[in-house]
Amino acid sequence: MNRRLSTISRKEVAKLAGVSEATVSRVLNNVGPIKEETRLRVLEAARELGYVPNALAQRFARRKSGNVGVILPFVPKVHLFSTYYFAEILSGIGEAAKACNYDLLLIFREPDSPRDYAKLFRTQKVDACIVLGAQNVAEERAALAELQEEGYPFCLVNQRFDEEGYLTVDADHESGSYTAVQHLIASGFKRIAFLNGPGAFSSSGDRLAGYERALAEAGIPLSEERIFTGNYSRKSGFEAAERMAERIKNKAIDAVFAANDRMAIGLMDGLREHGLEAGKDYGLIGYDDSDSSRIVSPKLSTVSVPFYEMGRRAAMKLLATESEEMENTILPVQLLKRETT
Amino acid sequence: MNRRLSTISRKEVAKLAGVSEATVSRVLNNVGPIKEETRLRVLEAARELGYVPNALAQRFARRKSGNVGVILPFVPKVHLFSTYYFAEILSGIGEAAKACNYDLLLIFREPDSPRDYAKLFRTQKVDACIVLGAQNVAEERAALAELQEEGYPFCLVNQRFDEEGYLTVDADHESGSYTAVQHLIASGFKRIAFLNGPGAFSSSGDRLAGYERALAEAGIPLSEERIFTGNYSRKSGFEAAERMAERIKNKAIDAVFAANDRMAIGLMDGLREHGLEAGKDYGLIGYDDSDSSRIVSPKLSTVSVPFYEMGRRAAMKLLATESEEMENTILPVQLLKRETT
DNA sequence: ATGAAAGCGCTAACAC
DNA sequence: GTGTTAGCGCTTTCAT
Numbered sequence: 001m002n003r004r005l006s007t008i009s010r011k012e013v014a015k016l017a018g019v020s021e022a023t024v025s026r027v028l029n030n031v032g033p034i035k036e037e038t039r040l041r042v043l044e045a046a047r048e049l050g051y052v053p054n055a056l057a058q059r060f061a062r063r064k065s066g067n068v069g070v071i072l073p074f075v076p077k078v079h080l081f082s083t084y085y086f087a088e089i090l091s092g093i094g095e096a097a098k099a100c101n102y103d104l105l106l107i108f109r110e111p112d113s114p115r116d117y118a119k120l121f122r123t124q125k126v127d128a129c130i131v132l133g134a135q136n137v138a139e140e141r142a143a144l145a146e147l148q149e150e151g152y153p154f155c156l157v158n159q160r161f162d163e164e165g166y167l168t169v170d171a172d173h174e175s176g177s178y179t180a181v182q183h184l185i186a187s188g189f190k191r192i193a194f195l196n197g198p199g200a201f202s203s204s205g206d207r208l209a210g211y212e213r214a215l216a217e218a219g220i221p222l223s224e225e226r227i228f229t230g231n232y233s234r235k236s237g238f239e240a241a242e243r244m245a246e247r248i249k250n251k252a253i254d255a256v257f258a259a260n261d262r263m264a265i266g267l268m269d270g271l272r273e274h275g276l277e278a279g280k281d282y283g284l285i286g287y288d289d290s291d292s293s294r295i296v297s298p299k300l301s302t303v304s305v306p307f308y309e310m311g312r313r314a315a316m317k318l319l320a321t322e323s324e325e326m327e328n329t330i331l332p333v334q335l336l337k338r339e340t341t
Numbered sequence: 342m343n344r345r346l347s348t349i350s351r352k353e354v355a356k357l358a359g360v361s362e363a364t365v366s367r368v369l370n371n372v373g374p375i376k377e378e379t380r381l382r383v384l385e386a387a388r389e390l391g392y393v394p395n396a397l398a399q400r401f402a403r404r405k406s407g408n409v410g411v412i413l414p415f416v417p418k419v420h421l422f423s424t425y426y427f428a429e430i431l432s433g434i435g436e437a438a439k440a441c442n443y444d445l446l447l448i449f450r451e452p453d454s455p456r457d458y459a460k461l462f463r464t465q466k467v468d469a470c471i472v473l474g475a476q477n478v479a480e481e482r483a484a485l486a487e488l489q490e491e492g493y494p495f496c497l498v499n500q501r502f503d504e505e506g507y508l509t510v511d512a513d514h515e516s517g518s519y520t521a522v523q524h525l526i527a528s529g530f531k532r533i534a535f536l537n538g539p540g541a542f543s544s545s546g547d548r549l550a551g552y553e554r555a556l557a558e559a560g561i562p563l564s565e566e567r568i569f570t571g572n573y574s575r576k577s578g579f580e581a582a583e584r585m586a587e588r589i590k591n592k593a594i595d596a597v598f599a600a601n602d603r604m605a606i607g608l609m610d611g612l613r614e615h616g617l618e619a620g621k622d623y624g625l626i627g628y629d630d631s632d633s634s635r636i637v638s639p640k641l642s643t644v645s646v647p648f649y650e651m652g653r654r655a656a657m658k659l660l661a662t663e664s665e666e667m668e669n670t671i672l673p674v675q676l677l678k679r680e681t682t
Numbered sequence: 683a684t685g686a687a688a689g690c691g692c693t694a695a696c697a698c
Numbered sequence: 699g700t701g702t703t704a705g706c707g708c709t710t711t712c713a714t
Contacts, residue, residue, distance in 0.1 A: 007463075010707070020685045025709060032710095033683055055464040057707035060401040061690055067446075083632075087424040094449040103466065105408075106445045108435040122348075123396040125444065234636075265636055291424075295575075295606055295633050351691070361701045366693065373694095374699055398691035402706055 017045035069126035073133030092311025100319035115143040128153040128318040135200035176333035177210025189255035193226040237263030241270020255283030284340040298339035358386035410467035414474030433652025441660035456484040469659040476541035517674035518551025530596035534567040538600040578604030582611020596624030625681040639680035
């Protein structure tokens, strides 16, 4: 009720409670031994004055920013990349951050600016950070290596750098891919094409491995001619249709496993222009279980990835005091059979 | 290159440059008169030592957090609400924040916790904030009124409280709705139903007004029986199908204007189960131009809203020093005719 | 169990 | 132009 535009200082609380400022601090931070009666008196005074500690001063004195940084990759038209993907991961991080009393600083990478992740720590803007959409390219490796060298806590989500010992939360894309392709094979398909994502993502390697394993297990020879590469955009899926249409018509390909839903949907649309219908003229399975996969028709079979949980785990690893797990976490994924297979 | 785990202090820079710490500050902040030679010497020393100022200390001394807070509404399953919507607005805010040298603090509202927006300011966690998904309900009004009373700078996006003089960036939903319905009328539809969103959003009132204006202008009598309410979820659209199916079959309704794409798509799916096809058995137009609207088939006619720009403008109003525009901004929307009309 | 006081690393007024 | 110095509001030793 006591509303004033000037800041209510700790000093006033101390005076009202008849104690020193240090004691106010102790009470508010629950540190050191405090007589219960004093504690109550201080709490009451603080409540009465509507005192809230100045986070700026606190953080400065503690030399802790209280922030966890989340680095988002630059994506030209945001929604080109899966917004679903980021929204889920971010929410998971948000939940964990809140639980650990951290604030969440959102950092949008820019196309031109260098990836100076370490600067975030040097300037004390963050105490830890989570890198989303990291790629295995020289600049990224250098930026991460610097973080590691200087001992700054960070965690990667959905991307591994196996040779380095980085803290990571990933999903089991090898098995997701394997299961998906196995499902296609079980459905009677034999000439399964693979529309993969860029090699800079570890998931691409994982999915390729799963694809190969499933084929090998079924005794289907691997053919480079059936492996395509897109960039996860709908457009790249659409364009891949041009390269596949004839081959599907002459039965050189009878099904496609795409590395994400967006490409799968672009592909569906592209092939439709060639009179080819998913689930009828060819089998199709996507990846991510994005909103779109449930909305398109025919409904897209896909692999669901626990993005929310991945974000939550990553933040927990960094922020939770008890959880000192430094091993990589790899979460399971799940095949969802719908109408295209 | 000079890499050390301990912080490089301003003192060392001062020593190396042979000046006082204050001069280092002046140079780095471009404040006060400085001899060019000194400036260069300091810059060189800072570069050589790899000095970066401690943002925590800076902000504390300046009594400015350097953060703009973005408050996200609580949405049970995040992607239930339009993630597209938030991703776009957030990116726009991100761009402006960066341009104005602010960091972006993401704040997830929780269902249980009260909306104590003012506390963000009192604790100095933010210097300004942008409220997304605000609703016209008592608790929200109180929280915003408090911000206003205490003079804290904030801006609403896509929501107006007309009686209050809050800083706002909105889109012209009245006109968007009017244009959409006008288009349906021009396409020959006469019994146009309206699936609106919750009344707690100003856009719902705006869209209703636009709907009424278009009907009035065409001399079509308004019928309460054709006005339905959903909650912007796909599910609520799906459920509305139950209430509309019979009426469409007996021609009491020949087209539907839905307040967002998700509901429109849910409705399409629901009506399909009754053998009704959008664009064939009834006209349908959505709102938002979300990814899904382009992906569904038939492709959904819709109204595109400049969410990215709205976010950017909101942040600019709050953060840009020159822009002292306190009037409300209302951005235009655009009708996109696709396959369902 | 509590108070006094020394910082935290910077900014900004004031002096020269 | 540049140096000196007093804070900023808190935490945290060190006394008592």
